[in-house]
Amino acid sequence: MVIVEFLIKLSQGFGIGALALATGLLFGGIGRKIMARIQRRYGPPFTQNFMDLFKLLSKGSVSHGWAFDLGLVAGFAPMLAALMFLPIGPFTLLPSDSSLIMIVYLMMMAYLGMAMGVLASGNPNSAIGMSRALMLMVGYEVPFAAVIFSVYLFSKTGYLTQIVTQQAGGFMNWNIVKMPLGFLATEIALQGMLGEKPFDQAIAPAEIASGPMVELGGKYLGFGMIQHSVGLFLETGIVVDLFLGGAPNFWIFIAKQFVLYFIVILVDAILPRLRIHEATSFFWKLPLFLGILQAVIVIIQGGVLNV
Amino acid sequence: MNSLLALLIVPVIGSAAAAVLQRYRLVERLITFLTFSVTFLFLFEIKIGDILTWHLDFLGKNLEMGLQITPLSIFMLYMTIAFGIVLTFYNLSERSKMKGFLLLLTLAASNWIFMSTDLIGFFFAWELMGWSSILMIFGGKREEESRHGALYYAMMSIGGSYSMLIGIFLLSNLTGTFSIQSNVSYLTLILGLHPWWVLGIVSLFFVAFMVKSGIFPFHTWVPHTYGEAPDGFVPYLSSVMSKYGVYGFLIFLPLTSGAHVPSVLGLAWPNYVLLWFGSVTAVAGSVLAFMQDDVKKLFAYSSFSNLGFILAAIALFTPIGLTAGMFHAFNHLLFNGAIFITVIAVISKVGTTRMSEMGGIWQKMPLTFLTFFVGIAAAAGIPPFAGFGSKWMIFQAMISHGLIFATVLLFFASIASFLYLMRAFHAIFLGQLSHKYDNVKEVSAIGKITEVFLLGALIFFGILPGFVLDPINSIVNSFGLKPLPTSGYEYINGFFSSINMVSIFIVVIVTFIFGFALFAVVAKHKKVPQEDNYTAGQIPQDWNLTPEMYQFSYDFYEPMDKELAPFLKVKIDGFFKGFGESVEYIGEAIKEIFTGNVQIYTYLAVGGLVIFVIAGWVVW
Amino acid sequence: MSEWTEIVDYFRGRSMWMLHYCTGCGAIELPPTMTSRWDMERFGITPMATPRQADILLITGYLAIKTLKRVIYTYEQMQAPKWVLGFGSCTINGGIYWDSYNVIERLDKYIPVDIYIAGCMPRPEAILDAFVKLKEMVQMGEAKGYEKYVKNYDWYKANQDKVLKRTSPVLKEIEKVTKIG
Amino acid sequence: MADILDEIKSMDLKASWLGDWEFEVLTPRDRLASILSYLKSKGFKAFMGLSCVDWIEEGNFELVYILQSYDLALEAIVKTKIPRQRPVIESMGTIWKLCEVYEREMHEFFGIEFTGNPNLKPFFLENWLDIPPLRKDFDTLAFSEELFEFKEDETHGIESPKRIE
């Protein structure tokens, strides 16, 4: 019985992974199209990212050793693993473990793995890119943490599934209405998490020739693309679950995710990139202030849980 | 009852034997290892509640001394001795100048500390531990620097000791006894009447503990000492010896659990202050760590940053806070041990502690590399390795109190820990391999066994945390708090949610297998050497590009350093560096006045302490 | 298996990433081709920063000897399948620099070229046309320059070495350089 | 504006107008440094370029220093000749540091030695073994034919690239 159950979960997990990947790629494609239209051009087809991924996986590539390979796999597997704990619409594969902080830390493992892979290539460009990515992470994770903690205090639970159920019953129950400042901070942090401008210092092609991806080609770049796409799905999905009340079905979930991504794309289109220290200290100013203010408001409203 | 005494006597005998046979390196090491193992065997003989008392007539006073086993002490004993076995086993193949007899003396002292029921025994064990470790640090590679480091450590230790001694005399004068238990209950009793009085006495003790754990603002000795201590001793110093302070805190923390004192956010304000000390330590440690270029110093800062986490958690003194703190103490022992053992393995192979001179070692030492990788993943708090659960619980413990600022600070420290770990990882193991390390080999078989053991332990205690949480629950229970519910070895129960680590482990494993399968199925790759690298089209040979010149690891986070520099300048660089320097200056001055030989100075200092003790004795 | 190859080739043709390397003056017509007026991205062609990521190497015009060395290095860093696009008259026969001492005459002596675009300089339409042609060739499985390079490596190497690894003056009959005191 | 030309003429140097905004000064090579310093002190602060003409028949290299004055809106073109057989001259890097870069180029293209210039490594060319290319006796066409061996319908046993209409 356990085996059957395991197999069912396994196939469901594959399904979720494929779905997230497809959605992420599609979002990427639509994002490119929207970007093209803002830039007054026609733009690539929606399906361009799929074709790119397929091509990358079928193209030859170079490896700098097994740490390089292991890093790339370690950069993509935990991202997929984190996905299994995310409530997608009404469905969660492993609802009993959907702890928010755990998901955040699993995502960090993906970064750790990716960092190991690209740094094993021994290119200083990727080292600079990685150092920038990590510095930026110190920036955006801190306000995001403040928001997570205020959601914890507000919902009195750490399960994403329960946070979603608590928001059931219409727009007025959504956390975005109850914690608008926190949402704002999250939206800014999301821009950093997705690495879109003005926070794309890590790849900055003109400065460090696409940074961490310098030595990646073929399937390695493909794995990076999968990681990015799944990460896009995961990160927007977390924000939807936290603030936009989850969704009754998959399509509405995707629609809500897309709204978030759309805002990100618009900001991406009109802003250039900041310097790295400016970006980091930016996160420590306005978004952190908003996040902490939100937490203080929640605490004042009586959210302290006396133990 | 004999086994209690055996825990003290066996190490002392072993120490004597090791001291006699000091000239035969291998024999000495073997004795050290065997003594640790034998001591560990005696651990199975003892159980909670075992007690041994004796009376000592000294200068006309009758002192009751004793040894007792509590859940906390047995937990600590297991932790320290087990780690000691691993370390001494590893040291069998290590060539550093560590003196086994001093390590065994330290072990005896530490066993005494954990079991002592009276303040006199506690104090003497504390001093024994302190001085034997100080003598150990003299044996560092660089003589001048290690003497300097030891001196620094000694100065701070003596300061802590004096402070504790005054506290002990004050306390015994009030109660007329040296028993820890009766003193603590006396303090609890008068807390409502004379809170300031109690606070003053307890602070005297806390200073000693903070010094030993390297808690902000008494952390200044940590990098000096860790940086200069013999390689083989550093893991013990950072993983085990820093925990004595935690043990000390735990003796006095129950004081404020009563509702007699004003509170902040439902937390007694001394606890609140202690929590802030912890949080600031965590942040300061992390921030200072990512500016280091010396690997031992980096992990010294890392170590005291983690001590900050532990202190912040236990300062809450709630079931979850205490559990989280103790759990983190255990995890810290584990991952810090793994990190330091791999680091000293690398140091012994490459012959430098400067990270920017290393790089690319993963090709030469794959197992060490993997152990280190899992070690830093655990240190960064990544599931499913040991280290995740405790950090996760600490955050929940903090946030359930609404301590948003402290929690955000701790989270910042946690993310910053990611930075310095990654930097060390990159600078030591990844990047370009310099040609001067072409002959570097993987560690010996003994080293491999140790590493595999640590690797296994990091994963085992990561996915089955119940084996640690059970004894911790009994500790929590012994402090009169209601332990967290348990529901199997694979579960961690937090305040807001609980986690099944095995299921996470399975998910991660499955995704990894899937990842590798996908990796194998899609197009083939070509293995190229690291020299064949992107150089923006320029031919490397034309520019005489060597691997060292294509490796970026110095000043890795320079923009961040610049951003944080103003804070450091004001807060730490200014005041505490001055503080540290003045301490050094005094030490230098004394050294100059006396013979110039630090060892003799040390004996003089010990003599001074003894005179001080006797004087105190006579006065009170 | 051949169906599989066809599918792979189809997608390769639809997603061609070119290396962002302005080797010569032809690069001036690339920005218009890439940006809003002609919008190359419609065909899935995107500039990429490093040779590892790219499929197409554009040789945008004349190649100085110094550049040739770097181009060959870059080309060898690219991974199969990879294609080379010779751009402008200069790559075909030296163009206006036919008598220059520092500009190579014919590119496919040194690396295999899949498509040449004639003209000085070729208009964006011509560039797009070449890309579309290349796409068709890739999808038909005809563009195999990289295989030719492997097969005739010795010949290519000899040609490259003749230009790049000179050990004696090329013009021998001219009297020696005046020795500088 | 004409003053400066008179002053130069009074220094026993040949000088004449070349156009509305520029004049040339012919100087023997031992007075070059002093005349350049003099012009710099007179407002010709900007160094615009250094050129060289290979007068092969008279056996001289003519070095041409182009200076610019923003205050006078004038260009000064200072020319000096050095023998082709022994092309050595002092570096003007002491007057304009920038000049050293131009000198490095002239060293490469004409084989002129600039004493006092520490950096006369190859600059534009790589692995150049022939006589400096911009000298009049260097035949670029012969060089090109010899090195690149271009023939119109050469196939070398490899099919030529496909022609697309």
Add this chain to the structure above:
Amino acid sequence: MELNPLKESNDYKYYELFIGPNHPGIEGNFSYVLKMKGHSVEEVTPDPGLLHRGFEKLMERRLWTQNLALIPRICVPEPDINEVAYCLGVEHMMGIEVPKRAQYIRVIVLELARMASFLFGMSGLGGTTGHYTSVQWLIGDRDYILDLFEWLTGARVYHIYQYPGGVKNDLPDGWLDKLSDFLDYLEKRLPEYDKFIFQNPIIQKRTVGLGYIPAEDAIENGLTGPNLRASGVMYDIRKAQPYLVYNEVDFEIPKTGDGDAFSRVLQRRLELSESIKILRQCIKQIPQGPHRTKVPNPFQFRVPKGSYYSKVESSRGEFGYYIVSDGDVKPYRVYVRGPSYSIGLYYATKALVGMRIEDVPVWIHTTDMCPPDFDR
């Protein structure tokens, strides 16, 4: 507290980073080799010659008029200045009087080319700071200018339109109307650009105060054109030594005068407006008449013995041709002075030191250097 630097040798602190030739942050086929410490530049070595074609040698082998086909290729983004500068030199040496109409046409062509080059240069800033939308817009608008050129000369980039004694063809019918339509369009777009690029807080944050060049340094190191003017030296050849009919049109030299990267870009943006002003006046003032005078046929085209340094103000600075003739049908020697030479090969080695890597491409692109003009 260990914040002291470690004592021993410093070699391990440095590493090398290659900016170019195959790098998105460099302009053209050119390379800087940076010796880095941390994220900052310690030492810069330029590596030119990747575009060296030996123009000066090739020109000695061609007829005076044949060279007109060769020289536009020296500076790719703005080829017309080469033709004009060369023609001006040849005409001066031969004493050819150019008809008024031809001079006006030349000014129109030069100013259009300058505008195209400015738009291209401004897009470089967008490319390096990741402001890709501005790149797309600017390059798109530049294409309207290329269309005008195509109508006028038959080619988009290399026009080969000038000829000693005038221009090759007269203006086509309706071309001037089209031009003024385009100017209207561009004037409508410019405020949008101002808002989008120059008032963008992040662009300002990244460029204001970056790579400050004091006026003294600019003069001493041979900087010319907008880079020089941005440092506060108000010198423009069009004003100071007017050639063609620049003395008949009214325009200002905009003053930004800070010498930092932002003022260099702003200088170009403001000069773009001045170019529009010049073009509008040209459209109004252009006289009727012949568009060229008669000159000898190419094989009899001999320039009297002598030398001349002719120069024009290009969008990058002073573009000069030092022409030497020995009275033959071919030039004896032509020396080309490219405006980017001093800044790209010399001043960059001083200015980039101490800069963070993220600022290096921004600095390179705000100086708007063009490698072909110093590689030649």
